[in-house]
Amino acid sequence: MTTTVTEHRRPLRADARRNHERILEGARAVFAEYGLEAQIDDVARRAGVGVGTVYRHFPTKEALLGELVRRKLRVFAENAREALAREGEPFGVFADLLRRNAEVCVADAAIQHALMAFGQHISMHAQVELEELNKPTAELMARAQRAGAMRPDVTVDDISMLMCGVSATMTQTGPGFDWHRHLEFVIDMLRR
Amino acid sequence: MTTTVTEHRRPLRADARRNHERILEGARAVFAEYGLEAQIDDVARRAGVGVGTVYRHFPTKEALLGELVRRKLRVFAENAREALAREGEPFGVFADLLRRNAEVCVADAAIQHALMAFGQHISMHAQVELEELNKPTAELMARAQRAGAMRPDVTVDDISMLMCGVSATMTQTGPGFDWHRHLEFVIDMLRR
DNA sequence: TGACAACCGGAATCGTAGTTCACTATAGTG
DNA sequence: CACTATAGTGAACTACGATTCCGGTTGTCA
Structure with missing residues (x-):
């Protein structure tokens, strides 16, 4: 009923899955340290990926x-x-x-x-x-x-x-x- | 001891004093209605003065x-x-x-x-x-x-x-x- | 009333961040 | 090993909103 579309898609590529995790963890760390005013660029840097990659995984901040x-x-x-x-x-x-x-x-x-x-x-x-x-x-x-x-x-x-x-x-x-x-x-x- | 510099200045001109009050009241109203994201321009409009005037009275938001x-x-x-x-x-x-x-x-x-x-x-x-x-x-x-x-x-x-x-x-x-x-x-x- | 300092207005400036995009890299597959 | 769909990259684009600046206005005082 509330199932997302995600389930209907083929599984993510290995690197994508890895980055997804890294981004989430990086975001957690960065927001914890600097609060909400931390920028997406900071998140990207901390996660060791480019900004574009962050946006590939999450449409907005x-x-x-x-x-x-x-x-x-x-x-x-x-x-x-x-x-x-x-x-x-x-x-x-x-x-x-x-x-x-x-x-x-x-x-x-x-x-x-x-x-x-x-x-x-x-x-x-x-x-x-x-x-x-x-x-x-x-x-x-x-x-x-x-x-x-x-x-x-x-x-x-x-x-x-x-x-x-x-x-x-x-x-x-x-x-x-x-x-x-x-x-x-x-x-x-x-x-x- | 903690007295402000203001006291040492000559009194404000009548219109300035009036505007000071209007700005404060406008700000109160606008922030109450829209929250912090209300803009200085909104405050100015509500107070019926220009943005510059707001900044004459308060150096920053x-x-x-x-x-x-x-x-x-x-x-x-x-x-x-x-x-x-x-x-x-x-x-x-x-x-x-x-x-x-x-x-x-x-x-x-x-x-x-x-x-x-x-x-x-x-x-x-x-x-x-x-x-x-x-x-x-x-x-x-x-x-x-x-x-x-x-x-x-x-x-x-x-x-x-x-x-x-x-x-x-x-x-x-x-x-x-x-x-x-x-x-x-x-x-x-x-x-x- | 005249002069001037204080004040006002609001278009223009400036900095900041979120978001996009054209291009490159690479995992997965036959 | 090619081939291609996916994914990654980061410079460039944009939007937005705080702040500045200067020509015009007005209170105040002699």
Whole structure:
């Protein structure tokens, strides 16, 4: 239903496949280091390819950013599914999931910046990934709530919202700004 | 000590003073409507002056933004001082201050965007205003804490941080994103 | 009212980045 | 080993938007 055209094409040539990966990794690194204002030329240089090659793989800068965001969301989702399989006190498991995913975030806060700058536009192209993340998260929350360890009135969307706030703290370098602390405040608030 | 050079200059000509105000107001309106990507030309048009005039008053776009931010901070501070003078249950007074200032924020979330985008650079030029806001806020918190109505471990800096998170929610149009809700979560968490 | 300094307007300039394209290189295939 | 569809390259093109500049205007003051 949401299958892309890609699947109908013959497989990429070996060098193309290799470069695709290199570009994505280069982009991740460069955006992590310089933020959104990093240029495509920088990405190309870091990846060791020409600009043209970047554009052969991603039609626009925004598309490239979009793919990076989608990958990040997949990591979040993967962690969530893993947490779902874990044994243990539900609230603790959930809190640890938040901590772990936050850690994934800081790894390159620039992507976070991207999410906020390009905002809804990009996230509209990540519906699937968002869904994939929200499903296990909701289940995890339901468990904690049934166990009476989590406020019964919080929803998955609240979590997105609150974590979005935490990640805002990450990109800010204010005095006394400490996202770890922010996150613990949030976790505390979710508790019973 | 931190007095500006302006004071040492002869007063502005009447038309210049008028334009200064118009530009600031036009900028506020335009940035509120189109966000940071609004152009100086737009500001000029809205203010009913030429671009050159804008540049006569503010050397760069960033400087203009900076002044807007500073003005906003002064409003926050004003509200805080007012709250300080108010009678009543300390925590409630403080919570209402947060609500009121949040309301001031949304009025033009673009300024908020500015704070996050230009980030630390602008806020470095708003030290004075920040101080002016933090002083009464801290006093208000101390009262609530002495009354045993507020968590004793939160600081003024925590408030900046958390409110920064709330304002991130304002600029985001995610599904199920509701900054009022976010704010109430925060207030709840601050409570004893 | 006359003179001039301060001010205004907005076309023109300049720098910056995203994007294209004409040409070259190479993986895959028979 | 040819042959060709794919892929790569980077100089050149473009669009856009901040900033400059100078001829014309206007407040102010004697």
